[in-house]
Amino acid sequence: MFENLQEKLSRVFKNLSGRGKITEKNVKDAIREVKLSLLEADVNYKVVKEFVDHVLQKALGEEVLRSLTPDQQFIKIVRDELVRIMGEKNEPLRLVHRPAPIMMVGLQGSGKTTTCAKLAKLLKKEGRNPLLVAADLYRPAAVDQLVKLGNQIGVNVVHDYNKTPVEIVKEAVDVAESTGKDILIVDTAGRLHIDEEMMKELEEIKKILNPDEILLVVDAMMGQDAVNTAKVFDERLDLTGFVVTKMDGDARGGVILSIKYVTGKPVKFIGTSEKIDGLEPFHPDRIANRILGMGDVLSLIEKV
Amino acid sequence: MGLFDFLKKGLQKTKETFFGRVVKLLKGKKLDDETREELEELLIQADVGVETTEYILERLEEKDGDALESLKEIILEILNFDTKLNVPPEPPFVIMVVGVNGTGKTTSCGKLAKMFVDEGKSVVLAAADTFRAAAIEQLKIWGERVGATVISHSEGADPAAVAFDAVAHALARNKDVVIIDTAGRLHTKKNLMEELRKVHRVVKKKIPDAPHETLLVIDATTGQNGLVQAKIFKEAVNVTGIILTKLDGTAKGGITLAIARELGIPIKFIGVGEKAEDLRPFDPEAFVEVLISE
Numbered sequence: 369m370f371e372n373l374q375e376k377l378s379r380v381f382k383n384l385s386g387r388g389k390i391t392e393k394n395v396k397d398a399i400r401e402v403k404l405s406l407l408e409a410d411v412n413y414k415v416v417k418e419f420v421d422h423v424l425q426k427a428l429g430e431e432v433l434r435s436l437t438p439d440q441q442f443i444k445i446v447r448d449e450l451v452r453i454m455g456e457k458n459e460p461l462r463l464v465h466r467p468a469p470i471m472m473v474g475l476q477g478s479g480k481t482t483t484c485a486k487l488a489k490l491l492k493k494e495g496r497n498p499l500l501v502a503a504d505l506y507r508p509a510a511v512d513q514l515v516k517l518g519n520q521i522g523v524n525v526v527h528d529y530n531k532t533p534v535e536i537v538k539e540a541v542d543v544a545e546s547t548g549k550d551i552l553i554v555d556t557a558g559r560l561h562i563d564e565e566m567m568k569e570l571e572e573i574k575k576i577l578n579p580d581e582i583l584l585v586v587d588a589m590m591g592q593d594a595v596n597t598a599k600v601f602d603e604r605l606d607l608t609g610f611v612v613t614k615m616d617g618d619a620r621g622g623v624i625l626s627i628k629y630v631t632g633k634p635v636k637f638i639g640t641s642e643k644i645d646g647l648e649p650f651h652p653d654r655i656a657n658r659i660l661g662m663g664d665v666l667s668l669i670e671k672v
Numbered sequence: 673m674g675l676f677d678f679l680k681k682g683l684q685k686t687k688e689t690f691f692g693r694v695v696k697l698l699k700g701k702k703l704d705d706e707t708r709e710e711l712e713e714l715l716i717q718a719d720v721g722v723e724t725t726e727y728i729l730e731r732l733e734e735k736d737g738d739a740l741e742s743l744k745e746i747i748l749e750i751l752n753f754d755t756k757l758n759v760p761p762e763p764p765f766v767i768m769v770v771g772v773n774g775t776g777k778t779t780s781c782g783k784l785a786k787m788f789v790d791e792g793k794s795v796v797l798a799a800a801d802t803f804r805a806a807a808i809e810q811l812k813i814w815g816e817r818v819g820a821t822v823i824s825h826s827e828g829a830d831p832a833a834v835a836f837d838a839v840a841h842a843l844a845r846n847k848d849v850v851i852i853d854t855a856g857r858l859h860t861k862k863n864l865m866e867e868l869r870k871v872h873r874v875v876k877k878k879i880p881d882a883p884h885e886t887l888l889v890i891d892a893t894t895g896q897n898g899l900v901q902a903k904i905f906k907e908a909v910n911v912t913g914i915i916l917t918k919l920d921g922t923a924k925g926g927i928t929l930a931i932a933r934e935l936g937i938p939i940k941f942i943g944v945g946e947k948a949e950d951l952r953p954f955d956p957e958a959f960v961e962v963l964i965s966e
């Protein structure tokens with residue numbers, strides 16, 4: 369369905385090789401291919417616009433125009449720009465308090481509950497002693513889901529159907545302190561960013577927890593609206609980062625670029641399976657090719 | 673409140689601002705460069721996708737007359753399907769619900785059950801998601817909530833066996849409707865897609881024409897990947913319609929326009945909330961308004 373960007377670009381530049389100089393028009397055609405490619409990857413329209421403007425300025429510099437391999441030189445500019453926006457390296461969790469509270473928030477069905485359990489497992493493997501908290505009391509069987517996942521990985525889950533989310537979080541803080549847990553992972557109900565009452569609930573939970581990490585869980589298949597969601601959640605809660613789930617599919621994941629661009633907050637983990645061990649630290653430099661819809665061009669670029 | 677009123681009420685504010693501007697720009701005019709770009713932006717931001725957006729804009733340029741009316745016509749043409757459900761002459765009416773993870777399948781099963789129960793029908797829900805933690809419990813709660821029988825096995829059981837039992841149960845007890853909830857699966861996972869085909873096959877063993885409807889649940893926030901999802905699910909289990917969920921958020925579900933145009937799959941229902949009554953039959957005209965609002 370998607371033609372390789374690299375092929376398109378070589379086509380754009382090849383048309384003129386042999387006929388001498390590369391012109392501004394060639395560069396603009398190339399920019400257009402990048403623009404389309406990013407839109408097909410679901411990078412937000414406004415982000416794409418600003419991004420390509422930036423690339424255009426750089427590409428019109430001497431380098432590309434003079435280069436013998438303009439397509440590669442051009443891809444390098446695009447790629448460097450992507451990496452610049454997304455950051456070079458993985459940003460780890462910053463856990464300072466004891467117990468260190470982590471809040472998982474997001475839209476309905478994005479993967480919060482699963483990610484809570486995955487993260488608990490990951491931290492346990494690192495020798496930490498996490499406690500899970502079932503603060504979604506709305507979605508049918510959400511508590512059961514977390515309890516089952518907790519059992520699978522041998523992590524306790526604080527839950528009580530007769531309490532409100534805020535009450536259960538208060539209780540969990542006490543439980544963690546009295547049982548010597550060093551991390552508190554709180555699963556919250558899915559909610560729309562425009563649901564005022566539900567967003568207030570998160571602010572209340574935040575006040576009680578004073579969390580070290582507030583992670584917005586975002587579905588990799590999400591389209592243009594991701595920036596609205598990310599912006600509003602960030603404005604209300606001052607997020608510390610994102611988890612992008614369902615990266616095991618074939619979504620290009622343009623959402624990663626968009627949310628980082630509009631909030632400046634890093635993606636810390638990606639979900640790579642519905643199984644409990646499918647969570648990995650996110651390495652931004654490795655994702656540029658996927659967003660651009662290119663194979664491994666790293667080696668190609670290294671030759672430039 | 674009908675769907676149209678419901679959506680209109682929600683859109684009142686936006687209609688006065690951006691949509692209003694587009695209306696002013698387009699009404700009684702042909703498309704000029706400025707409006708073309710503004711419209712392009714609007715459609716892309718609604719997840720309609722580059723190709724279908726270009727298609728719409730080109731069609732618009734060909735048309736004479738009021739650009740706004742033309743735009744509506746073009747979109748309605750794309751969505752012009754028979755959205756009636758394929759109800760068999762003899763019950764049970766078997767519906768299978770499929771889709772990628774977390775789109776709203778189980779919830780939509782509950783909502784569909786409620787719709788049929790309200791029509792005085794007897795409904796069987798099949799808990800054929802035996803993989804996701806507490807998926808069975810979730811469906812059982814929906815069954816209780818709306819008054820439908822839930823047929824389930826234990827976690828990890830064969831989904832096809834659950835579907836088979838549910839259909840057998842409906843046949844034996846003269847139930848009107850069977851709704852099969854399946855596990856979320858990414859279309860790229862070959863073994864899971866094969867598992868889904870098996871559910872399909874096993875149901876056919878009991879009733880050759882079944883499932884009479886195979887509904888693909890697409891989350892309105894889905895971007896361009898939705899098109900690939902629809903394509904592969906259609907190839908695997910012959911999807912007959914789409915349930916577009918979470919339209920109560922700010923996403924527009926524009927990818928379903930690309931799906932309708934390129935794959936010919938109609939939208940049959942939309943989800944507008946988490947409650948049992950938050951499912952509506954699809955109304956193309958109301959959808960056009962959603963799509964071109966900001």
Ligand SMILES: Nc1nc2c(ncn2[C@@H]2O[C@H](COP(=O)(O)OP(=O)(O)OP(=O)(O)O)[C@@H](O)[C@H]2O)c(=O)[nH]1
Binds near residue numbers: 475483558559640856
């Ligand atoms: N393939 C895949 N599936 C995932 C991933 N993360 C979560 N899921 C699946 O996505 C679906 C939704 O996950 P949940 O954890 O229930 O999502 P949630 O955000 O807690 O949902 P609500 O509580 O209803 O808002 C489930 O089927 C999960 O198995 C992932 O990284 N890859």
Ligand SMILES: Nc1nc2c(ncn2[C@@H]2O[C@H](COP(=O)(O)OP(=O)(O)OP(=O)(O)O)[C@@H](O)[C@H]2O)c(=O)[nH]1
Binds near residue numbers: 919946
């Ligand atoms: N706002 C809103 N939320 C919805 C809608 N439909 C479903 N949801 C929510 O989306 C989340 C996921 O719904 P489920 O029905 O569990 O999704 P699913 O497709 O069965 O998920 P898996 O079985 O894990 O793949 C839940 O929190 C639902 O309450 C809708 O139309 N609007």
Ligand SMILES: [Mg+2]
Binds near residue numbers: 480481482556
């Ligand atoms: Mg959850």
Ligand SMILES: [Mg+2]
Binds near residue numbers: 777807853854
């Ligand atoms: Mg489900």
